[in-house]
Amino acid sequence: MPKFIGYFERVLKQNPHGPAQMIGDGIMYVDLSMFQVVEGLLYAFPRAMKSFGKHYPHVLALHDAVLRRPNIAAYADSERRIPFNESGIFRHYPGLDQDAK
Numbered sequence: 001m002p003k004f005i006g007y008f009e010r011v012l013k014q015n016p017h018g019p020a021q022m023i024g025d026g027i028m029y030v031d032l033s034m035f036q037v038v039e040g041l042l043y044a045f046p047r048a049m050k051s052f053g054k055h056y057p058h059v060l061a062l063h064d065a066v067l068r069r070p071n072i073a074a075y076a077d078s079e080r081r082i083p084f085n086e087s088g089i090f091r092h093y094p095g096l097d098q099d100a101k
Helices: 002-014 029-044 048-055 057-068 070-076
Strands: none
Touching: 002 057, 029 048, 029 057, 048 057, 057 070
C-alpha cells in the first residue's frame, strides 16, 4: 500500500492549486476514484488504516473533503449506496489486516 498511496500523496502535495484535489483547482473523476479507493481500504483493512492519516494526510483529507460534498454525503447516507460486502472487490481480509508500521 505505501508504494501506491505514497505516489498519490506526492501528487497531492505537488498540485500548484493546493492539495485539496489531485489536479487543477476543482474536483475531478480522479478525486472521486481516490475517495472510493480509500473507502474500500477502510473496509478491507480497518486495523492497518487506523494510522492512515498520519502517513498520508493529504489523501485522507481528499477523502474527507469528497465525503463532505452535499450530494455525495446524501448519497453515502442513502439506501441507494450499495454497501461493501464479502462478494465485492473490497472485502475484509482479516489474515492480511495488520497494524500499520
